[in-house]
Amino acid sequence: MTSNLQDFLTTRKQAIEEYLFTYVQELKIPEELKSSMLYSLEAGGKRLRPVLVLALLHAYGKNEEDGIPVGCAVEMIHTYSLIHDDLPCMDDDDLRRGKPTNHKVYGEATAVLAGDALLTESFRLITSQLSSSVTSDQKLRIVDELVRSAGALGMVGGQFDDMEAEQKQVPLAELESIHARKTGKLLTFSVTAGAMLAGASDDDIEKLREFSYHIGIAFQIRDDILDLEGSEEKIGKRVGSDTANEKSTYPSLLTLTGAKEKLHEHITRAKEIVSNLELEQQLLHELCDLIASRDH
Amino acid sequence: MTSNLQDFLTTRKQAIEEYLFTYVQELKIPEELKSSMLYSLEAGGKRLRPVLVLALLHAYGKNEEDGIPVGCAVEMIHTYSLIHDDLPCMDDDDLRRGKPTNHKVYGEATAVLAGDALLTESFRLITSQLSSSVTSDQKLRIVDELVRSAGALGMVGGQFDDMEAEQKQVPLAELESIHARKTGKLLTFSVTAGAMLAGASDDDIEKLREFSYHIGIAFQIRDDILDLEGSEEKIGKRVGSDTANEKSTYPSLLTLTGAKEKLHEHITRAKEIVSNLELEQQLLHELCDLIASRDH
Numbered sequence: 001m002t003s004n005l006q007d008f009l010t011t012r013k014q015a016i017e018e019y020l021f022t023y024v025q026e027l028k029i030p031e032e033l034k035s036s037m038l039y040s041l042e043a044g045g046k047r048l049r050p051v052l053v054l055a056l057l058h059a060y061g062k063n064e065e066d067g068i069p070v071g072c073a074v075e076m077i078h079t080y081s082l083i084h085d086d087l088p089c090m091d092d093d094d095l096r097r098g099k100p101t102n103h104k105v106y107g108e109a110t111a112v113l114a115g116d117a118l119l120t121e122s123f124r125l126i127t128s129q130l131s132s133s134v135t136s137d138q139k140l141r142i143v144d145e146l147v148r149s150a151g152a153l154g155m156v157g158g159q160f161d162d163m164e165a166e167q168k169q170v171p172l173a174e175l176e177s178i179h180a181r182k183t184g185k186l187l188t189f190s191v192t193a194g195a196m197l198a199g200a201s202d203d204d205i206e207k208l209r210e211f212s213y214h215i216g217i218a219f220q221i222r223d224d225i226l227d228l229e230g231s232e233e234k235i236g237k238r239v240g241s242d243t244a245n246e247k248s249t250y251p252s253l254l255t256l257t258g259a260k261e262k263l264h265e266h267i268t269r270a271k272e273i274v275s276n277l278e279l280e281q282q283l284l285h286e287l288c289d290l291i292a293s294r295d296h
Numbered sequence: 297m298t299s300n301l302q303d304f305l306t307t308r309k310q311a312i313e314e315y316l317f318t319y320v321q322e323l324k325i326p327e328e329l330k331s332s333m334l335y336s337l338e339a340g341g342k343r344l345r346p347v348l349v350l351a352l353l354h355a356y357g358k359n360e361e362d363g364i365p366v367g368c369a370v371e372m373i374h375t376y377s378l379i380h381d382d383l384p385c386m387d388d389d390d391l392r393r394g395k396p397t398n399h400k401v402y403g404e405a406t407a408v409l410a411g412d413a414l415l416t417e418s419f420r421l422i423t424s425q426l427s428s429s430v431t432s433d434q435k436l437r438i439v440d441e442l443v444r445s446a447g448a449l450g451m452v453g454g455q456f457d458d459m460e461a462e463q464k465q466v467p468l469a470e471l472e473s474i475h476a477r478k479t480g481k482l483l484t485f486s487v488t489a490g491a492m493l494a495g496a497s498d499d500d501i502e503k504l505r506e507f508s509y510h511i512g513i514a515f516q517i518r519d520d521i522l523d524l525e526g527s528e529e530k531i532g533k534r535v536g537s538d539t540a541n542e543k544s545t546y547p548s549l550l551t552l553t554g555a556k557e558k559l560h561e562h563i564t565r566a567k568e569i570v571s572n573l574e575l576e577q578q579l580l581h582e583l584c585d586l587i588a589s590r591d592h
Contacts, residue, residue, distance in 0.1 A: 029448035033456045037448070084412060087385075089404035108385035112408070113456050116380060119412065120447030123419055127440040136432035143439060144423040151416030152325035152333070160329045160409050 008058070009051060014049045020072045023125070028034050029117070036106040036114040043097050046296075049190045055287055056194025060280040069129035069144060069195050073122040074186055075253040077150045080152075083111050085159065113207035134197065142193050149189035158182030170248045173260070175255070176217060183223075184216025196284040203250070207273055212286075214270035219291050221263040224249040228256065234296040267292045301582040304354070312346045318366045319421070325413070332402040332410040338376050339393050342592075345370040345486045351583055352490025352504070355575040365425035366438060366489050368480055369418040373446045376414035379407050381455065418442070430493065437457060438489050443484035454478030466544045472513060477521075479511025487511075503569055507580075510566035515560040515587050522547040522591070524552060530592040563588045 024038055050071025057064045086093040087099040087108060091203050103111035126143050148154055158181025163179060189210035195205050227242045228251055242249050250259035267288050272282045317523045346367025353360045382389040383404060389397050399407035422439050428542040444450055454477025461474060487508035491501050494496055524547055538545050546555035563584050568579045 027448060029453045030456045030460070032460070033448055033453065080412075084408055087408065089383075089408065109459055110456070112380055112383065112385060113452050113459075115412075116376075117448035117452045119415060120443055120452065124440060124447070127436050127443065136436050140423050140432050140435055144420060147416055147420040147423065151420075152323060152329060152413035156409050156413045156416065157325045157329065160326045162404070163405055163409075164326070164328070210298065287588040 001290060002286055005283065005290065009046075012051050012054045012064075013047045015068060016047050016054075016071055016075065020075060021245055023069075023072065024121075025131075027121070031104070033110065033114060033117060036102060036110045037118055039105060040083050040096075040102050040114065043074070043099055045078075045097065046294075047071075047075060049078055051187055052187065052190035053194040053197070055283055056200075057198050059063070059281070059284055060195070060198035060199045060200060061280065066130045066134050067194060069125040069293075070197060071190070072240070073125040073146065074190055074193070076118045076122040076125070077146070077155075078186055080115040080122075081150075081155060081159070083115040083118070087111060090163070101133050119150070138196055142196055145189055145192055145196070149185040154181050154185035155183075158185070165248065167246045168248070169253075172253050175248050175250070175253065179220040180213060180216060183208045183220055184213060187216045187219065188212040204277055206281075207277060209272050211273040214266040214273070214289060215291055218263050218266040218270065218288075221250045221266070222257050222292060222294060224251055225256070225259060225263070230295065263292055282294060297586060298582060300431065300587065301579065304351070304579060305342075308350045308360075311364060312343050312350075315364045316371060319365075319368065320417075323417070328402070329406065329410060329413060332398060332406045333414055335401060336379050336392075336398050337372070337414075338412065339395055341374075341393065343367075343371060345374055345482055348479060348483065348486035348583070349350055349490040349493070349531055351579055352487055352496075353494050355497060355577070356491070357576065358494045362426045362430050362493050363490060365421040367486070369421040369442065369589070370422070370486055370489070372414045372418040373442070373451075374482055376411040376418075376441075377413040377451060377455070383407060386459070402540035415446070424585075434492055438492055441485055441488055441492070442496075445481040445557045450477050450481035451479075454481070455560075461544065463542045464544070465549075468549050471544050471546070471549065475516040476509060476512060479516055480509060483511050483512045483515065484508040500573055500575075503573060507566050507569040510562040510569070511584060511587055514559050514562040514566065517546045517555055517562070518588060519592060520547055521552070521555060521559070526591065559588055 020041060021038065024034065024041060027034060043109055050068070053067040053071040053074070054064045057067045082096060083102045085091050087103055094104055095101060101111075102114060106114070109201055123143055123146065126139055126146065130139060149154065152160075158178050161174075161178045162182050165174065170178075191208050192205055195208050200208070224242065227239060227249070230239055232239050243252075250262060254262060270288050271285050274281050274288075316337055320330065320337060320383065323330060346364070349363040349367040349370070350360045353363045359521045369376055378392060381387050382392055383399055390400055397407075398410060403560050419439055419442065422435055422442070426435060446452065448456075454474050457470075457474045458478050461470065466474075473479065475538065484505055487504050488501055491504050496504070520538065523535060523545070528535050539548075546558060550558060567581050570577050570584075
């Protein structure tokens with residue numbers, strides 16, 4: 001990783017976490033519920049989704065300030081989805097990022113409500129926390145994009161189909177459709193919302209939507225590869241769990257070599273799209289490389 | 297009930313249900329997930345929350361058209377909250393309105409996701425389904441109000457505190473705070489969002505917020521009374537369940553007679569507030585009487 005990228009990731013992660021924790025901390029809500037929400041928000045993670053929002057603003061040479069609440073909104077939605085996915089009736093996971101999952105600490109009922117609360121509250125970061133330089137139309141467009149990305153048309157629908165596909169072999173096209181929604185759509189939101197805040201043209205936004213599709217698929221392929229080749233300590237969960245659960249993955253459908261080739265193709269395509277846009281390309285190219293080679 | 301009110305309730309319920317079912321039916325989402333969402337939406341109910349949105353527009357002499365998507369948004373949120381509340385880890389209810397609860401039919405995982413999907417989608421009814429006569433600022437204000445009403449500051453926070461208060465005696469002030477959030481806030485949203493759509497003044501909106509507080513408490517007291525005196529067939533659940541669960545209720549804290557007096561006080565206060573506003577009062581007064589005397 002270049003020191004340039006490292007510096008961007010470190011400084012932005014810090015700014016995002018500070019805003020996110022303070023915002024939730026200051027809500028006048030039941031203390032134990034707040035504690036449960038903060039537990040999962042503070043459990044760490046790369047903050048990739050908010051970082052992408054800021055990276056787009058940076059690439060367009062814009063002030064990143066309004067990217068922080070928007071980035072925190074998508075991080076809240078990502079976090080709620082992990083809390084609900086880990087529930088006994090869903091994936092029944094006891095550990096997440098090496099720590100006990102939310103329901104193991106706070107009980108299932110509180111975990112359900114903490115997820116519901118994070119999902120609901122995320123929208124208010126957009127309606128009430130942006131500066132006056134963002135127009136009401138821009139805000140509404142971003143809320144609309146977030147609903148499409150996070151709801152039944154996007155992440156929730158992908159999660160449902162993923163659950164249905166468990167323990168059976170699904171064709172590559174279906175696997176791709178599932179991941180494009182389950183993990184891809186929130187990444188797409190981050191990229192397009194960043195571009196919307198930057199005042200990008202509709203044409204740019206559509207090209208960036210395609211860019212985000214490729215990085216979303218690449219992200220998932222890398223996840224599948226890490227499940228086979230990764231370090232348990234770094235990824236914070238058991239290696240080989242996909243194989244044990246008989247899940248269809250890119251390596252299981254394409255072989256490990258085939259999956260690595262596919263990953264390379266998607267990253268190359270993503271970089272090409274960025275190269276044809278009028279924005280500062282270096283940071284976005286470096287983020288593509290990071291997604292392709294990350295070890296956790 | 298006057299034939300005037302009866303006619304209003306019947307025609308508006310029909311318009312709301314037609315819009316609601318069609319909207320969800322036309323979403324391009326996984327079929328089984330859609331089926332689970334529709335199962336709970338179609339399970340019936342008084343549609344009191346959307347009816348209130350339309351009643352406010354009617355009282356201000358405005359076209360009710362945009363009240364329908366806004367009413368459907370709050371009905372989706374009400375429905376998601378019932379699905380999650382009925383889960384085994386929450387209230388563990390097998391029956392709702394005389395029919396098997398969502399998770400008994402579709403399984404717990406689908407029930408969690410159907411709730412998440414309804415909650416998320418509700419916001420898009422406001423961002424993308426209103427006519428051009430509603431300004432972007434009005435839409436944002438309504439989304440913001442919906443988040444405050446439905447999330448940790450409102451309904452979810454009330455549900456959390458209600459859960460914590462189970463099987464212990466809580467003082468009246470705390471009981472009132474729980475209900476004002478758990479059931480009251482969505483009623484407040486319906487009233488204030490209807491007034492916002494009608495272009496009411498901020499002063500009117502604040503008075504109507506107080507009005508809705510009183511009808512919310514009255515609604516809950518009537519619920520508690522029905523649990524003691526109601527017909528199982530009409531309310532669709534077992535009578536006496538609050539007593540069996542040792543829940544604090546208005547009758548348990550105030551005696552049945554005391555609870556009925558309290559109900560009367562809140563309804564009287566609600567009607568007084570309406571009487572001092574410049575709008576058509578009859579329908580709102582009749583709705584107050586309905587809330588005070590409903591048998592289900």
